Amino acid sequence: MITHLRFSRGTCLMLFAAVTLAGAGRAHADDFIVYSPHVIATQTEIELRGYSFGDGRSDMDGQRAAELSVAHAFTGWWKPELYLAEYEREPGAGGSLVGYEFENTFQLTEPGRYWADFGLLASYGHPKDGGPGEFEFGPLIEKTVGRFDHRVNLIWEKHVGAGAAPGTEFRYSYAGTYAVSSAFRPGIEAYGRPDDDAYQAGPVVAGEWHVPHSSGNLEYRFGVLLGINAAAPRRTWLAQLEYEFF
Template sequence: AVTGWWKPELYVAEYKKEPGGQGKLVGYEFENTFQFTEPGRYWADVGLLASYGHPRGRGPGELELGPLIEKTAGRFDHRVNLIWERHIGSGASHGTEFRYSYAGTYALTSSFRPGIEAYGRPDDNAYQAGPVATGEWHVPGTHGNVEYRIGLLLGINPAAPRRTVLAQVEYEFF
């Protein structure tokens, strides 16, 4: 983090695989998270996501903006994200899309937090939910942590993908 309230992240490789297709590198992303409230001081912690995704090759980029709301109560952690996305640049559509997500986990340990995630894209009428596991380990002898998230989302309605596998590994250093 640059400050206690601003955390920029750079994703140097965004990989995407559509059902029945081959996976490919699709772009890069510069993401900024801003923390507006002091964690734990109010009923919920409130922040903002602002990011720009740059495509690999040609095509429009993406701007994303929206509030991030988190509530921790004992070992339970709840997160709600409300995100608006707009394509910009050559070939961009003129519409703004909305999506939301919910994540709830229970901390058995810092390295294992089982839970559930749910996603909605009202513009596409697509809704998914499923089990996840997340965790974090401190890398000994460094100022870094490894975080992971794995899960399986199932389509709730016909417009949603039937199954989506989540797999994310991050190395954070400060």
């Protein structure tokens, strides 16, 4: 099936890139999420996730963000996601809704066919009050061995539109979990932002439960990241809830 869709997938990728590069807006906060390349056809997702910095330094303490999104996988290789609300609070300031985002996950390989599973993330963030937007893209990699699951994301960010800063920023992330059961998967996540000289890692726990008498599952993820170097926040609290159904 993947082979027969090769042309249409490439066409969609080129069209999406053309549309996003033509847009305008400004950047939003980091998501602190490690994406999976897997797409399940006809699945719908409603997701709420966020983070909060815990740091005694005035330029970091109190910073937090949250996002509410809805996604639907129209095929077995393409899942668009719309962020209906993006909230941010800067240190020493009040919080506000800052913009919207259109995100796409493309599954590029059949699960288990190669040494790892591969996908692509492509998204465009549009600010609520005008200004430069943000185009993000990069490969998503996942490898499962027994009960161990490993994910790696390599993401580039490019500001576009009037007043956009030149250059491209890069960040990477890793998530490794062990499935004690479907409802309990402890692990570790790590994030690196070389342009900010910020590196973080820490424990997480995730899992999912089937909702009785329905076709849906409830997923959760909680964790805390510790700053590895001085430029990173000392603690970053993570939270994620997601309801998925067919």
